[in-house]
Structure formats: C-alpha cells, structure tokens
Amino acid sequence: MWLWTLGYFILMAKITLVLTVVLLLAAYLVLVERKLLGRFQARIGPNRAGIFGILQPIADGIKLLVKEDVVLDGAERGIFQLAPVIVASMALLTFAIIPFGKPIIIGGHEIPMVISDINVGLLYAFALTSLSVYGVALGGWASNSKYALLGGIRGAAQMISYELALGLSIVPVVMMAGSFSLVEIVNAQAKWPFIIVQPLAFIIFFISALAESKRIPFDMPEAEAELGAGYHIEYSGMRFGLFFLGEYVQMQVLGALIAVFFLGGWRGPFLPGPIWLLIKIIGFSIIMVWIRATLPRFRYDQLMTLGWKILIPAALINIVITGVFIVAF
Amino acid sequence: MQPIIVIGFLNNMKVLIEIAYALYMGFYTTLKNLFRGPFTEEYPEYKRPLPARSRAQIILTSDPDGQERCVACYLCSAVCPVDCISMQAAEADSGRRYAKWFRINFGRCIFCGLCEEACPTSAIQLTPFFENSKRDILKMVYEKADLQVDHCGKDKNYNFYAYAGIVTKSAGKGEHVKEEKPVDVRTNMP
Ligand code: SF4
Numbered sequence: 001m002w003l004w005t006l007g008y009f010i011l012m013a014k015i016t017l018v019l020t021v022v023l024l025l026a027a028y029l030v031l032v033e034r035k036l037l038g039r040f041q042a043r044i045g046p047n048r049a050g051i052f053g054i055l056q057p058i059a060d061g062i063k064l065l066v067k068e069d070v071v072l073d074g075a076e077r078g079i080f081q082l083a084p085v086i087v088a089s090m091a092l093l094t095f096a097i098i099p100f101g102k103p104i105i106i107g108g109h110e111i112p113m114v115i116s117d118i119n120v121g122l123l124y125a126f127a128l129t130s131l132s133v134y135g136v137a138l139g140g141w142a143s144n145s146k147y148a149l150l151g152g153i154r155g156a157a158q159m160i161s162y163e164l165a166l167g168l169s170i171v172p173v174v175m176m177a178g179s180f181s182l183v184e185i186v187n188a189q190a191k192w193p194f195i196i197v198q199p200l201a202f203i204i205f206f207i208s209a210l211a212e213s214k215r216i217p218f219d220m221p222e223a224e225a226e227l228g229a230g231y232h233i234e235y236s237g238m239r240f241g242l243f244f245l246g247e248y249v250q251m252q253v254l255g256a257l258i259a260v261f262f263l264g265g266w267r268g269p270f271l272p273g274p275i276w277l278l279i280k281i282i283g284f285s286i287i288m289v290w291i292r293a294t295l296p297r298f299r300y301d302q303l304m305t306l307g308w309k310i311l312i313p314a315a316l317i318n319i320v321i322t323g324v325f326i327v328a329f
Numbered sequence: 330m331q332p333i334i335v336i337g338f339l340n341n342m343k344v345l346i347e348i349a350y351a352l353y354m355g356f357y358t359t360l361k362n363l364f365r366g367p368f369t370e371e372y373p374e375y376k377r378p379l380p381a382r383s384r385a386q387i388i389l390t391s392d393p394d395g396q397e398r399c400v401a402c403y404l405c406s407a408v409c410p411v412d413c414i415s416m417q418a419a420e421a422d423s424g425r426r427y428a429k430w431f432r433i434n435f436g437r438c439i440f441c442g443l444c445e446e447a448c449p450t451s452a453i454q455l456t457p458f459f460e461n462s463k464r465d466i467l468k469m470v471y472e473k474a475d476l477q478v479d480h481c482g483k484d485k486n487y488n489f490y491a492y493a494g495i496v497t498k499s500a501g502k503g504e505h506v507k508e509e510k511p512v513d514v515r516t517n518m519p
C-alpha cells in the first residue's frame with residue numbers, strides 16, 4: 001500500500017514539474033517571440049514591464065484575467081465556453097507522453113522520467129492534435145459570427161489535409177524504431193538521431209506540424225488580415241487567453257515531438273536529459289519565430305496543393321524507400 | 330518524346346532552384362535584420378530634436394522691440410478649419426490694434442498651421458513643443474496670457490507696424506520703412 005502511495009506522489013510530482021515548466025515556458029515564449037519579432041523587424045519589442053520586459057507575461061496574464069469574459073447573445077453558450085478549454089488541455093495533455101530524461105533508480109526501483117509511457121504513445125499524440133482542432137472548429141461555429149465560422153472551417157480543412165502527411169511522414173521512424181512508444185523511439189536513437197537517416201521525413205513532419213499548430217505561414221484559421229482573428233475573434237478575457245496559451249503550448253509540443261522523433265529526444269552529450277530536451281524545444285520555437293518573421297501567409301488553395309500534391313506523395317515515396325532499405329540491409 | 334521529358338525535367342529543376350533561392354533570400358534578409366539592431370528611439374528617455382517648423386503648440390510672438398504683434402485682424406480665426414480661435418479686437422491709445430482677449434481651444438486644434446500662414450504680422454506661430462496633453466479638457470482652452478511669449482519666434486526681424494503705413498504714436502505719415510514723405514498734391518499741378 002505504501003508503495004502505491006509513494007508511486008502516486010512521485011507521479012504527482014512529475015506532473016507538477018512538467019506542468020510548471022510547460023506553462024512557464026509558454027508564458028515566456030510569448031515574450032521571446034515578441035522580442036525576437038521586434039529584432040527581426042529592427043524594433044526593440046516590449047521593454048517597459050521590468051528590465052527587458054521580463055514582467056510582461058505577468059502583466060499580460062493579469063490583464064487577461066481581469067478582463068470581462070464576454071459570451072455573446074447569439075453564441076452557443078456551452079460549446080462557446082468549452083472550445084478554448086479543449087484547445088489548451090489537448091496541447092497540455094500531449095506532454096504526458098514526452099520522455100524528458102534517463103530513468104533514475106532510487107532504492108532499487110526504476111523511476112521513468114516520463115509521466116506515462118503508453119505503448120501506442122504516437123497514436124495518442126496524433127489523436128490529441130486531431131482533437132484540438134475540435135476546439136477551433138467548435139469555437140468558430142459556436143461564436144455565431146461569419147469570420148469565426150470561416151476560421152473554424154479553415155482550421156478543420158487544414159487539419160484534415162495535414163494530419164495525413166503528418167502521420168505518413170512518421171511511419172519510417174516507426175519502422176526503424178519498431179515501436180509506437182515514444183520512450184522506445186528515443187531509445188532507438190541512442191546511436192544517432194533519426195534526422196540523419198530520415199531528412200525528408202523530418203522536413204515533411206516539420207512542415208505539416210507547423211500547419212497543425214496554425215502558425216504563420218499556415219495561420220489560415222486566424223488570418224488577421226482577412227478574418228479579423230478567425231476562430232477566436234469573439235473571445236475575450238481568459239478564454240481568449242486559453243486559445244493563446246494553447247498556441248504556445250502547441251509550439252512546445254511541436255518542438256518536443258520533433259526532438260523525440262528526429263533529434264534523439266532528451267539524448268545529447270554532457271548536459272542532463274531534461275536540459276537537452278528544453279534546448280531542443282526552445283531552439284525549434286525560435287526557428288518558428290524566424291519563419292513567422294520571414295514568410296507571408298499561404299493562400300487557401302496553395303495550402304491544399306502543398307498538403308495533398310506535394311507532402312503526401314513525398315511521404316509515401318519516403319515510406320517505400322525506407323521499407324526497401326530496411327528489407328535490403 | 331525523349332527531349333520533351335528532358336525539357337520538362339529541366340524546367341521543374343529551374344522552378345525548384347528558384348523556390349530555394351527565394352526562400353534563402355527571405356530567411357537571409359530577416360536574419361540580417363536580427364543582427365542589425367533596433368532603430369527605435371525610446372520616446373520618454375530620448376526626445377528627438379524636432380525641426381523648427383514642425384507644428385504643435387501655438388504661441389503669440391512679439392515684435393523685435395517687444396510689443397505684441399497680433400493686430401486682431403481675425404484672419405487666423407477665419408481660416409481655421411475647426412474654428413478654434415476666437416478673439417475680441419480693440420485699439421490702444423497709441424493707435425495700435427490688439428486683441429482684448431484671444432483664445433485658442435487646443436482640444437479642437439488640429440495643428441494644421443493655416444493660422445500661421447494667414448497671419449499678416451507673423452504673430453501666431455506653431456512650435457515643435459507637442460507634450461501639451463491634459464486630463465481636463467477645459468484646461469486645453471488657452472487664454473492670451475498662456476499663449477503670449479516675449480520673443481519673435483521663427484520670424485526674427487519682421488515688425489508689422491514698421492512697414493504698415495498706419496499712423497501710430499511711434500511712426501507718423503511717411504516715417505515707415507521704405508515709405509516716402511507724403512506729397513502735397515498741389516505741387517504736382519502743371
Ligand atoms: S493650427 Fe489650424 S486648427 Fe490649429 S488654430 Fe491654427 S488654423 Fe486652427
């Protein structure tokens with residue numbers, strides 16, 4: 001019994017740790033993104049709240065929390081209120097399966113440095129990213145606003161187009177690792193990270209994951225130029241904040257998944273595992289900011305063309321080639 | 330058949346190379362900007378010296394000899410597109426006209442500079458000082474005393490009454506700059 005209790009507390013400690021790091025990082029990614037975007041555009045970026053704007057995320061949080069939470073008269077009340085929760089929680093839940101370090105051994109018991117090692121972890125991750133688009137589509141629909149509805153529809157269409165490429169691009173990785181479990185995939189990269197043998201899969205995965213996270217150049221559902229703010233145009237206060245939080249957690253999810261599938265997860269020389277994982281996540285977030293600072297938004301048909309006509313065939317070819325190699329060697 | 334395929338392949342390669350080059354240039358440009366440093370001037374800490382002719386806070390200037398320039402001709406008030414200047418003309422014992430009261434409502438002024446252009450005496454002038462916002466809108470109404478300054482502003486030399494040909498205590502007929510003595514018309518008779 002006491003062992004069970006101990007296990008429970010260790011689990012709780014791990015969840016607390018991961019949630020704290022992820023939420024803190026999400027808050028500060030906003031600041032990093034604004035600062036970096038400023039620099040990319042030869043501006044300074046926020047620097048009024050504390051030195052270097054270090055208190056900016058706190059100020060933003062307070063602002064969002066004290067703002068009125070408007071629910072429109074015409075909106076579907078329940079769904080309207082639920083949608084942001086779906087987006088934020090689905091993004092956060094993905095971190096349950098991300099391994100963040102070598103298992104540590106205390107008193108003969110092995111404690112895995114992952115909240116939950118599901119043997120179909122990869123499918124779980126994809127299921128969650130697909131579910132999070134429900135938040136977008138439902139939020140857009142429940143808002144009873146044409147811009148929000150258009151944004152939601154675009155979000156759903158985009159998800160369908162890119163989910164396929166995302167899943168197909170990862171098949172070679174699964175073939176090489178021989179497992180759906182993220183822990184096993186990381187272990188399979190003990191010798192070398194998969195990016196060396198699977199550069200094409202990496203590129204396809206990166207592009208489709210970018211599209212999944214609805215960031216520039218794939219921010220069709222938001223498209224502030226033509227849709228106002230798309231699916232979250234009618235939201236205010238902390239409900240908008242949840243969408244916002246979801247986006248930045250999604251950035252980290254993307255960075256973490258890329259790290260796990262292609263860069264050896266927490267593996268790296270010298271530094272401890274969690275630090276390496278953090279470095280990789282932050283590195284990818286910075287690359288995403290760079291992309292945001294550089295590329296314009298795709299047109300809707302270009303987005304579909306890229307997904308269906310280029311990425312999916314390329315992913316299929318990659319699977320065939322990998323299969324041939326695995327059989328041959 | 331064969332050459333067509335080759336040409337098609339080469340064209341595709343050309344498009345691919347163009348795409349790659351365009352992407353490279355885009356990312357290179359933004360990266361270059363990242364290390365160029367910001368151009369921002371941080372406002373309350375650094376106040377850029379504004380050009381003398383930039384248009385903000387209005388003043389009523391004085392002659393080089395220290396007397397007030399405004400002759401209350403109403404031209405500025407007439408030209409003002411938002412009607413924010415009002416005044417009452419009066420005449421002093423010396424013969425000079427002046428504004429009994431003169432009022433500008435800065436809550437309405439759009440700093441277009443038309444009043445300055447219309448003014449025949451260079452009295453009303455716009456200055457670069459722009460930090461004149463207030464919490465209370467009634468405090469934005471400036472009276473003559475708030476507007477008057479004891480220097481000439483941008484027009485250092487002009488003195489309306491020295492040229493105008495109007496008889497005042499300081500200058501009689503024929504005593505103004507570039508003015509000849511009045512001629513007795515009867516001496517012109519043939
Ligand atoms: S600057 Fe323009 S708006 Fe302001 S007082 Fe002069 S004429 Fe009127």
Ligand code: SF4
Pocket residue numbers: 398399400401402403404405406444447448449450451452453
């Ligand atoms: S400020 Fe100039 S234009 Fe206005 S009333 Fe005085 S003299 Fe005339």
